[in-house]
Amino acid sequence: MREALIEAAARIVATEGRAGLTLRRLAGEVxxxxxxxxxxxxxxxxxxxNVRRQGFARLGANLAAVEETRDPMADLALLGAAYYLSATSDPNLYRxxxxxxxxDEEDVGTGLDTFMYLVEGMSRCVEAGRLPKAGTADPAELALxxxxxxxxxxxxxxxxLLAPAQAVEHLQSGARxxxxxxxxxxxRLKRSRQRAMARLAELSIDDRQAPSALLFSSQTP
Amino acid sequence: MREALIEAAARIVATEGRAGLTLRRLAGEVxxxxxxxxxxxxxxxxxxxNVRRQGFARLGANLAAVEETRDPMADLALLGAAYYLSATSDPNLYRxxxxxxxxDEEDVGTGLDTFMYLVEGMSRCVEAGRLPKAGTADPAELALxxxxxxxxxxxxxxxxLLAPAQAVEHLQSGARxxxxxxxxxxxRLKRSRQRAMARLAELSIDDRQAPSALLFSSQTP
DNA sequence: ACTATGTCATAGCAATGTTATGGATTACGA
DNA sequence: TCGTAATCCATAACATTGCTATGACATAGT
Known part of the structure; x- marks a missing residue:
């Protein structure tokens, strides 16, 4: 019952936004x-x-699904793409x-838990010697x-305030x-980026295959 | 009457968050x-x-109050400080x-209007020749x-998910x-940063003088 | 067999946003 | 100066919201 309620609530939030999730509406739905x-x-x-927690769980699963290869920088780029696709493919849930x-502290914990996937990916880049000028900085600070x-x-x-095309463009240029x-x-950075682009199709967002290109439409107002 | 309602509504939102702004509550307040x-x-x-619009107006006024000197990079740092202080000194309004x-489009317009202050500051940096590797990039793209x-x-x-101290630290290191x-x-960047730090006291946030240091406490949960 | 506990249906309550109605005041032209 | 139109707001009602009180039912434990 709990699971059914949470899933139905997450679905309502995803399709109609926070205002659509109503006590009697949810009760009638299930x-x-x-x-x-x-x-x-x-x-x-x-x-x-609990809906928020489920959102972070989905995001974490999408990040955990990117494979670790011998090019940690490409892996990190794929983590960024998975994050962006997870967020923008379900705007209301991300909101x-x-x-x-x-x-409260519990929410902060679940949020920082999913952030750890990015820290791990950044840490592998530092260990591979790709970021020499970062010095002794904590990988968590770089990932942040x-x-x-x-x-x-x-x-x-x-x-x-930003079109999807602009967002992905500045995501790439800013990270660069x-x-x-x-x-x-x-x-080397350019090569890693090309490898990441070639691997885009292996991303799985919410158990569906990601689009082969980072640019797409579909945006709920 | 309109102004009184908007100001009272903005005050309620600032002190008690969105949930505190209630029809009968606001009516009784004024x-x-x-x-x-x-x-x-x-x-x-x-x-x-209209409360949102007033929030953007306040933010724009705080940004417009930053003086333009012969060091546009220091001016830009002060714009960033004014933005950060405006946002964090009134978290509920920023939310x-x-x-x-x-x-809707009207909201987008007011949001982009205040963004123009940052574009102007960035444009002055480009004109001063401080960002040679940016090439022919539109200053708006850099400001974005x-x-x-x-x-x-x-x-x-x-x-x-981030303590204020961490936020200002990464605001500086990231912008750097x-x-x-x-x-x-x-x-030159270091000197501009020092000049900006020395000018922090001249910032005015919501008609109050800004703290002389960028680090302070006071955060509503 | 009897109690205890967890689960949910029914019904009601205070508070919410919204609308209908009408009274009071003001603006303005003849 | 009067009459008309329009603007503004107080009163009251309505449907819907989150929440609580109460009790029926089923399952488990000793």
Missing amino acids: GTSTMAIYTHFGSMEELRR AMFFDGPV EVWALTHGLVSLQLAH CLFLAWGDDPR | GTSTMAIYTHFGSMEELRR AMFFDGPV EVWALTHGLVSLQLAH CLFLAWGDDPR
Whole structure:
């Protein structure tokens, strides 16, 4: 029952946004009564919290699905692509995950858990010697910077202040600036980017195959 | 009456968040009836739209208050500081501006209007020859990248996924990466940063003087 | 067999956004 | 100065929201 409620709630949020998720609406959708939600969650806010958690779980699964190869920089680019595709293919769910607050320590924990996938990918780049000028900086600090850039671009796109084409363009150019500043070689970086592009089709976003090109349409207002 | 309603609504949103702004609550706050809101705005969503617009107006005023000196790079750093301070000193209003949707073309216009202050500052840096490696890139594209970084860090801080100290640290280091990649000289960049730090006290955020240091506390959950 | 516990259906409550109606005030032209 | 139109807002009602009280039913444990 709990699982059915959470999945139905996530589906409603995904299709109609936060405002569409209503107590009686959800109860009717799964064919039960309003009390069922309260015996399992205690409040509507706790239900929303579980929807957020499911969103982070999906995002984490999509990031965990990118394979680790001998080119960690290409792997990192694919992590970024998986993050961007996960966020933009389900805008309402991403909005719920980050902008629906209030957030408590539990939410922060699940958020930082999925961030660890990016830290791991960045760490492999540092160990491979691709970022010599980064010095002794913690890989988590480097990962945080590309996370902030990605999250910022995604947020601006979801606010309709940025077209998808611009978002992916600046995601690539902005990340390139960071990597060059951290000392990666421009030619090696270009090769890694090409390898990442060639591997785009192996991405799986929410158990569906990712589009072979990073540019696509489909945006709910 | 319209102005009083908008100001009271913005104050309620600032102090208690979006959920605190209620029809009857606002009517009681300004000593009128619920119908007053409907004759002036027509719907609660239109009222919220005007609150967002006021938020962007305040942000724009704070950015416009930054003086233009002979060091455009320092001016740009101050623009970034003004943006960060405006956002974090009124988290609920910033959340309302970007994350409260739905957004229509009018909202997009007001958002891009305030963005133009950053584009202007970036344009002055390009004209001064501080970013030679940026080539023929449109200053708006460069400004967009630092905007995305700033907005991303602010958003992560407002989601409690980032402490304020981390946010300002990565705001500086991330922007430094971008400027270095665009060809600014590390020593000139350092001097501009020092000049910007020395001018922090001249910032005015919402008609109050900014703190002399970029690091401060005060965060509503 | 009897209790205990977890689960959900029914019904109701306060609060929400919205609308209908009408009274009060003001604007303005004859 | 009067009459008419329009603007603004107070009162009251409506449907819908999240939430709670109460009790029926089923399953499990001793």
